[in-house]
Amino acid sequence: xxxxxxxxxxxxxxxxxxxxxxxxxxxxxxxxxxxxxxxxxxxxxxxxxxxxxxxxxxxxxxxxxxxxxxxxxxxxxxxxxxxxxxxxxxxxxxxxxxxxxxxxxxxxxxxxxxxxxxxxx
Amino acid sequence: xxxxxxxxxxxxxxxxxxxxxxxxxxxxxxxxxxxxxxxxxxxxxxxxxxxxxxxxxxxxxxxxxxxxxxxxxxxxxxxxxxxxxxxxxxxxxxxxxxxxxxxxxxxxxxxxxxxxxxxxxxxxxxxxxxxxxxxxxxxxxxxxxxxxxxxxxxxxxxxxxxxxxxxxxxxxxxxxxxxxxxxxxxxxxxxxxxxxxxxxxxxxxxxxxxxxxxxx
Numbered sequence: 001x002x003x004x005x006x007x008x009x010x011x012x013x014x015x016x017x018x019x020x021x022x023x024x025x026x027x028x029x030x031x032x033x034x035x036x037x038x039x040x041x042x043x044x045x046x047x048x049x050x051x052x053x054x055x056x057x058x059x060x061x062x063x064x065x066x067x068x069x070x071x072x073x074x075x076x077x078x079x080x081x082x083x084x085x086x087x088x089x090x091x092x093x094x095x096x097x098x099x100x101x102x103x104x105x106x107x108x109x110x111x112x113x114x115x116x117x118x119x120x121x
Numbered sequence: 122x123x124x125x126x127x128x129x130x131x132x133x134x135x136x137x138x139x140x141x142x143x144x145x146x147x148x149x150x151x152x153x154x155x156x157x158x159x160x161x162x163x164x165x166x167x168x169x170x171x172x173x174x175x176x177x178x179x180x181x182x183x184x185x186x187x188x189x190x191x192x193x194x195x196x197x198x199x200x201x202x203x204x205x206x207x208x209x210x211x212x213x214x215x216x217x218x219x220x221x222x223x224x225x226x227x228x229x230x231x232x233x234x235x236x237x238x239x240x241x242x243x244x245x246x247x248x249x250x251x252x253x254x255x256x257x258x259x260x261x262x263x264x265x266x267x268x269x270x271x272x273x274x275x276x277x278x279x280x281x282x283x284x285x286x287x288x289x290x291x292x293x294x295x296x297x298x299x300x301x302x303x304x305x306x307x308x309x310x311x312x313x314x315x316x317x318x319x320x321x322x323x324x325x326x327x328x329x330x331x332x333x334x335x336x337x
Contacts, residue, residue: 048169055163056297057287059327062280065335105168106186110193112284117169 047120048101050094052085055114060086066111067093070104095120124325125217126332130273135211137267144318145205149198151318152286160292164285165190194285200278204271211266276333283322290319 022028052063060082067078071094084091093115094104101117108115122141125133134141154160167174168182271279291297294312296319307313 048173051170055288057284057291059323059330061327061330061335062284065330068335102168102182102186106190109164109166109190112164112281112288114163114166116166117173119173 046098047095048098048117049092049120050101050104050108051090051116051118052081052093052108053090053114053116054085054088058113062111063113066108066113070107070111122325123214124328124332127270130333132271132273132276132329132333133217133268134271135214135217135266135268137208137211137269138264139267141321142205142208142267144321145201147318148201148282148286151315152194152198152282152289154285154289157289157293160289163288163292164194194281197278197282197285200275201282204269204275204279208267208269211268273333276329280326280329280334283326287319287322287326290315 052067063085064075064078064082067073067081068075071078073081081091081093094101098117105115105117122137123133123135125135127133154164165187167179168186169178294307294310294315295303296307296316304313304316307316
């Protein structure tokens with residue numbers, strides 16, 4: 001009897017350890033397939049920064065409003081981020097998975113803020 | 122031009138002169154990024170910085186996201202142009218005083234005294250505040266004026282339309298608010314009007330954010 005491990009199934013999986021113990025019992029015909037190696041984490045798993053850049057057009061009050069609206073930050077936090085954008089040229093406004101980061105970038109671009117994603121770390 | 126936030130949240134633009142009206146009507150043309158590749162790249166950039174952008178990400182973005190962004194941008198102008206269809210001759214501030222007497226009380230409770238009922242007074246001694254601001258005085262008594270009421274939920278479309286226009290004007294003609302414009306260059310190139318239009322949008326957008334979109 002073959003027990004195909006679900007993929008990905010790391011070698012340390014507790015269920016696999018149980019199967020391994022069962023396979024060792026006399027009179028069983030359990031054969032374990034080689035464990036599937038964990039795939040290298042993809043871009044989707046890596047953290048990404050969402051960065052807002054300074055631009056000469058968007059009003060400071062508008063940038064604050066958009067950051068608050070999209071990320072739900074407090075006024076104080078959003079204003080500090082806006083000031084960082086204005087004074088330092090850019091600010092990381094969010095960090096997390098790629099898919100939500102893409103969604104945030106889309107929302108920011110919809111509001112015509114100059115923004116982009118970049119890999120964290 | 123006089124700006125008023127009415128008690129129901131709608132916005133009244135009154136004392137609009139023909140130039141104001143023409144400027145608003147030309148918003149789609151001013152904001153047209155299709156003839157300016159740099160403006161198009163500014164409004165529809167790639168999702169990630171170049172070093173982290175994979176071809177797959179870029180292709181997916183262009184295929185799925187960019188069309189939605191284009192549509193969203195276009196919707197703003199559809200809203201603005203539809204609102205402009207409701208323009209009517211401005212009967213003058215006396216008409217607003219008669220019709221909006223209760224409105225000004227409500228605004229006073231919100232900390233914005235005299236937004237509607239005192240509009241005519243503001244024309245004589247402009248005192249800009251969060252709900253009412255004299256952006257421009259046009260003393261020509263013979264000049265026709267117009268009035269426009271914008272529904273509250275259209276305010277953001279107006280803001281975005283003007284924002285897009287300023288982005289395109291900034292890129293195409295080197296106009297922005299952070300530096301003194303080279304008026305001589307603009308005049309010589311026949312582009313001075315763009316600077317006036319840009320500044321009109323800055324004033325109106327600033328008021329919209331403070332008084333309407335984010336009034337806390």
